[in-house]
Amino acid sequence: MKTQVKALVVGGGAVGTSIAYHLARAGWEDVMLLERDELTSGSTWHAAGLLPYFNMSYATTHIHDYSIRFYKTLEEETGLNAGFAVVGNLRMAQCDERMDEYMLYASTAETCGVPYEFMTPEQVKAKWPLIRTEDLKGALYHQTDGYINPADVTMAMARGARQRGVMIERKWQADAFHWNGEAWEVTATKMIERGGNLVPSDEQIVITAEHVVTASGNHAQRTAKMLGIKMPAIPVEHTFIVMDQDPALVEFRKGEGNVEHPVIRDADAQSYVREERGGWILGVYEKGAPARFEYGVPDSFRADLFQLDLERIEDQYMAMNHRIPSCEECGLKDDFNGPICYTPDGNPLVGPAPGLRNMWLAEGFSFGITAAGGTGYYLAQMMVDGEAEIDMASLDPKRYGDWMTTEFAARKNEEAYEHVYILHHPDEERPACRPLRTSPAYDRQAARGAQFGWVNGWERPNYYAPEGFNDHDSRSFRRGGWWQYAVEEAKAVREGVGLIDATAFTKHLVKGPGATAFLDWFTSNKLPAIGRINLTYALTGAGTTRTEYTIVRLAQDEYYLVSAGAWTAYDSDYLKKAIEDKAPEFGYIECHDVTTQWGVFAIAGPKSRDVLREIVKDADPDTVLGNKRFPWLTMRNIELGMVPVRAIRVAYTGELGWELHHPIEMQNHLFDLLEKAGEKHGMKLVGARAQNWLRQEKSYRAFGTELGRDATPLEADLPRFVDMSKEFHGKQAMADHGIRAKCVTLLIDGPEDADPWGREVLYYGEERIGRLTSGGYSVAFGKSIGMGYVKPEHAEVGTRLKVKMFDRLWDAEVTEDSPYDPRNEKIRKDG
Template identity: 35%
Template sequence: MTDANVLIIGGGVMGVSLMYHLAKAGWSDVVLTEKNDLTHGSTWHAAGLCTHFAHNPTIQELRATSVRLYRDILPAETGDNCGFHRSGAMRITSNPDRMDEFAHVAGLSRFTGYDLQMLTPGDVERLHPLAQIEGLLGGIFEPDDGHVDPTLATNAMAKVARQNGATVMRYNPVHGVRREDGTWVVQTEKAIIRARHIVNAAGTWGWEVGHMMGLNIPSVPVLHQYLVTDTIGAVADRITQGLPELPMIRDPEESWYVRQERDGLILGPYEKHAKAWSVDGCPPDFGADLMPPELDRVEDIIMMAMARIPALETGGIKSVVNGPITFTPDANPLIGPAHGLPNAWLLTGSSMGVMEGGGSGWFLAHWMTHGAPPMDALAIDSRRFGNWADRDYRVEKAIECFGLQFGVHYPHEERPAARGKRLSPIHDLMVERGAVMGAAYGWERPNWFSHKPGDVAIPSFRRSNWFEPVARECNTVTTAVGLADMSVFSKFDVTGTDARAFVDSIGTNRAPRTGRIGLTHALSTAGGVESEFTVTTLAEDYFYLTSAAAAEERDEDLLRARAGGFDVTITRVTDDIGVLAVMGPNSRALLESLTSDDLGTWLSVSDISVADIPVRALRVSYIGELGWELHVAPDQMRALFLALERAGKTHGLGYFGAYAMNAMRLEKGYRAWGADFTTERTPAETGAGPLIKMDHDFIGKAELARRMKADDRWEMVLLEVDAAEVDPYYAHGVYQGDACVGIVTSAAHGHRTGKTLALAYLRNRLAREGLSIDLMGERLQARILDKPPFDPGNERMKQ
């Protein structure tokens, strides 16, 4: 029997990075078990590319941290070179939309502090003399990018971890995992290991280890090929002349990358139709193994790469690597707590293992050590997929992600694979009425409504074909009455004798009195916003909580983790309740035509009958109009919708979706969880100060109090932006002169006010005049609004 404080399952770059960072953070009894040898699986055969290019600040920091670790920190600690080559990297394109994407990423990188530079075709030719520039519009250059030897980097981290007391058990596969007496018991080949914490860092075997833990791990191994050439004369000549290494080059439109490898080149193609491998479990004897080459699958991509870099044709093929890498449904890694399991963590599913491995270990080690992630975790949180992410879903999405490895990342992008996993009871009725659907945590929800049958959103960085339809929806809600399906909310019942005390304790605000509705923010130990709950008090021992769709597993974990010591029962009721929103100045008249019950006052809840159907009516609005949310049993939702629709004809009833809702909530200055509220910032910084009641205890209170007084605290402001045909959306830098003083978190055109609006954090709170937003390289003037531009007195909601 072996005891461990932490048992890490998997000895690839991700697991070893976690071991390294935990050991350096002072954790004792850190044990890593590996089925074969370190780096076996996918790490050893990786091409070792490292980049700073990312569309999300957290993903970018994972990658930048990896670069610093491999390039600077590990060589200084070990005295050994990790084989890091600071070659720089470029991405080139002939696609105007891609240039918009590059400009957006370059703008984000100026806020995060990384130097990404836009390129002209002439710049491309100067930086990479072997590349043909015919047909190119330009590109983006990442001067600090490079490539690393994956085996050297992983073993360097293992060396430092061992020096700090960690233990590595090689050739020690896991055969079983169980929970016993509050401890994890793991049966391995060589020993039974009892551990306080376990971490699934098994990569290629992540699904299988997750199955042992009782988890659904939505990752799939996909085969990726790259070829290594023999000596190429043009490359060898550069070496002879003492010229610097060629920068890595990627053409995302043609779906390939090329980097220098000694006096040859490596060419890595990503075919559009990937080949999933060992979906339901890897072969028992698989280790440092490869598959036979299948170059016919990527022949067309190879030919395109040779046309762009003719020197590729002059080198014969020395070797072909064809091995598995894991993909999640969105190609981001799974990092964080394992849903529903105490002291269990995930660090797996990375399609960019070496590129993100060093930073991923740092990220999870911080989370485990401090009880909160170092940055917003939403893009990588291990609980962003639920049990609805079944086998078909994970396979279809992994194949889609592989094929779109170099796809344009449009704002408001909706990818088509594996849709329809969670449907509202009125899904078909919404589609019949022109709903163009989007996906939210597996749910299909209306994004907007079209008058054209079969219409779909045209992806763009500029105003798309849904701009005018959304304007019509906003007008309907403002002048008459709009109907929306909001069933995607996460929903929880909290009952029991301690229900009020418990709900008080979970967040910064106290629970409202019986029959009323309130809002509370649950904090991390660092004082940032973990979750936002709408709290409806049905009785002193019965509270109804709703939150964002994407927060369902996170919020359930939070509620259950904080219920210790309270006599409460927590029940997830998301699928047991549908929600119809009735909003607009005619909403009262519409409902009064279908019920004689009292419809209540602003922020009240009533159990009423509408068209003889029992509903829980919450008088609350996220869009600034008079309105109600009608919470109803799923088997009654269809009848309720049809009754409202029939009665609504005389009141000008129409439909509205998520895009209109987003535009209207910004006109009220309302913040959104996951975009504006994140774990990085306190609710005080985000503008929710009035909802903070310091007269009761809650997790994160001390840190919140400290940060509220800190000189370096940020401040969220509502900006009016001078936009014309291009509206901001998110992650744009806010400037005062040449200084980047903030970042946009959400934005849209407000159709009721005719203003383009953005919520943004100012990290320099004193920078309040002369502001502008960098929108894909163009500076748009912006002004801070002291009050929301639509109905600042809330008169419309309280009618």
């Protein structure tokens, strides 16, 4: 057994095996996989093996698509049949809203080239007569989908890995991880059988590995403790039952041309059904399924299951009998109630571990069989090439910060489990563990009708509504009940003045003798002069956009960095690791995450200066806010009432405005001052949804939508924020990329009752040429608006395109960048 390797993969389920295979296929030698028991002995062995394409995430759709295509090639390569039954996947809808959901998903799937077909209830009945269809509205059918044998596909990947030189060692448990400054030293213990249990022996070795990947499944909490990190991957009980043969099904299969039934997903009944040797398997996603192993898996738990709770799944069982009446005569043959790992948002944790070098996580897979192939492929790209060909940020382990606790993860994972088949409204807000992170003004905002969204744990107003309004009931795939309030808020900013809570912004203080040289290398734009600001980008090694920063220069070697609120730990980890790497070259640098020390209010609109004049403390309050003393894109320390404010003259809405960064403990005093001063000017409280619409009217790109690790700043059409005269990280790689796609803004003549959400496919004639990344409504133009990426030849202003919404193509036109106030005259307004 080798004790020095290039990469060590810990965990021998489908995910770990795929990662080892793909690292070897990508050219790495000396790859080893450790499994504490037998391959597939974790959740893999009792997985149902379904391969659902359906996912609202662009990255996850790509991962699932790769897996399904990859599994079909394994037998030819390895000689082992992976047990892939390409039977199709039929998603049925009992209500119009479910069909709306399927149409939104289908447009997203189309951006990734995933095939699908919509079917009427009559078409379903004609093809599969055992299904009751009179209460259906329709169905979505994936012809290339199906199910696979989890053990067979894992063994096929294991053989393929061995054929490529991977060493697979069973009955070895990773018990300690130590970074020696250059590589990982992993202490592994030989496991032995004793009385039916698996126990550690006295035999230990230390394996030195340049890279380590953890794919420990149900044991993720144990892994996290050994690494000294937090990881919200905790299993939840998942049940499926196997039925005896169904004579009606057997008879159906005898019919001429009748092949195996597709996987039947009755989302409105929270269940799936598939064929199994002439009978059926029923799997459920019910309420009340508990999280397990919050603090680690007991040593006695191996390939074990939990006791079946039939009462908990009674509704789903009865729904199966309703949907397939012949099931009612089938007896129960077997049951499986085992742990399946989840995360709070249902997406896995894939990427670099926070704070650690060359430590990679692949944990929290609720759909592990579906995601295993694609995860191995794209994670291998990240490890070998530096970046994947798709933006993997939405799966990054650092999307949850150190504020996350075990209790939070367990409760949110239970919620994610029961939400698998609940309608996934694009404007949904899930209630578990809320409110948790609140700014001081939270209670004041709630009293004024704020309907809150969840951003990195923070409560942030989405919009404001009258007393008695129910946010849950207002959600829709079209224009929900909240839409009218967001319109009023957007108009208030364009015509008068609005106040927005932006406290969730990520904020870092970077200072020290080496700070200027470091930031000049780290970011793409010129650094601002003292008292001024700029917008800039930190790039990946591949030249794509890693982070967007607003940089405020406070002193010669002191900078205040503001970035997206959803990505605090993500940004902080990258920034601090880069400083650690470059400090020997540039000199001493300090970096402090000051996010929770500063609150932020954004005041914007033609009357915003009038409101601030009421409360600014200065010898000349009439001119202190004018262009001469306080021009656009500058920062001034001012006093508003008794609050010292770091005021930045910039507005994400594209109107005259300021960001008011203030000591967070003084927030309520400042809120009261602004509210009182704003009364006579008609100031309106404004939420994030209106702000999102307004920033699209200005073509302001947002990180996580237009900006990410799959496009360069030049592809985002932001050359004005890239200084090619200097050297900066990722510059040459950015140039080498060229312009593969280009970001554009579109005005859309869409449905009268709906706007795009930013997930839709774009067409030029019959050709699929891009996708939307943002969408909404424009109060300035009175129609839908969107931003997205298209092939460069279709990015010219005036180009007529089509957007797919609700299974129809709608007219759209590429407009000029910043279609609202393109010369920024309103932002620069003097007074």
